[in-house]
Amino acid sequence: MILGILNVTPDSFSDGGTHLNTASAIEFATRLHESGADIVDVGGESTRPGAERLPVEEEQRRVLPVIEELAKRGVPLSVDTMNARTAAAAAALGVGIINDVSGGTADPDMPKTIADSGVMFIAMHSRGSSATMDSRAIYRDTVRDVRTELERCVANLIGQGVRADRIIVDPGIGFAKNAGQNWELLAGLRELRALGHPVLVGASRKRFLADLLPVDSHPGDRDAATAVISALAAEAGVWGVRVHDVDSTKAALDVWSAMNGARK
């Protein structure tokens, strides 16, 4: 699955401020869908390291009008939110997946809201908050520790009534991880699959990819590297990738798919 990213924020690291206006956000999301995004992931609150939390009213003012119109147009949607109230409002408008970078821990009402609304839930691994996560990137064995913490997160969600078959897990590339740890997680995706839940990977345009590029490169220059990760993630059996540039990831996945189909 390709989740195309729509950030309706003034300060996301790679596309902040581009789609703050509702009409431009709707047009961009429609284009993502037409280019091959299976789902458009709409977010109103920046989660970049150091970001301050946003009032929930402002988050809703940014995302709900966009979601309402896209849902009317039949675009399959997820909403990237840590707020149970936003999750509930989005689900009522027809959003099928709640994507929570805190794994349901930032808002104590999130697990029950998910359980009651019957939507799918993306439980992403992180530590601390956006403000503190960079200082929490200390692991004994990155893949094993992330796997154990995701396991605990999933058990907590199920304990609060969320159905196991509605949970997708995500290692949270770049969230409380340094560059080396991100690579370890990408190399260890098969181990995360052993959790028994679909796995989502969000490496798109993230800072660690800049190490592979010239020093004066821009986030958009990271799309080729992102597309290669998409194909390698598919090979490792992940369920989905969350990306900014749908065209390059779709091309990479088409190649993987053709090769996979020819396998004897």
Ligand code: PMM
């Ligand atoms: N990364 C960002 C935001 N939301 N959600 C999931 N499930 N996984 C991620 O890796 C993830 C996310 C940060 O990137 P952005 O600012 O480009 O959206």
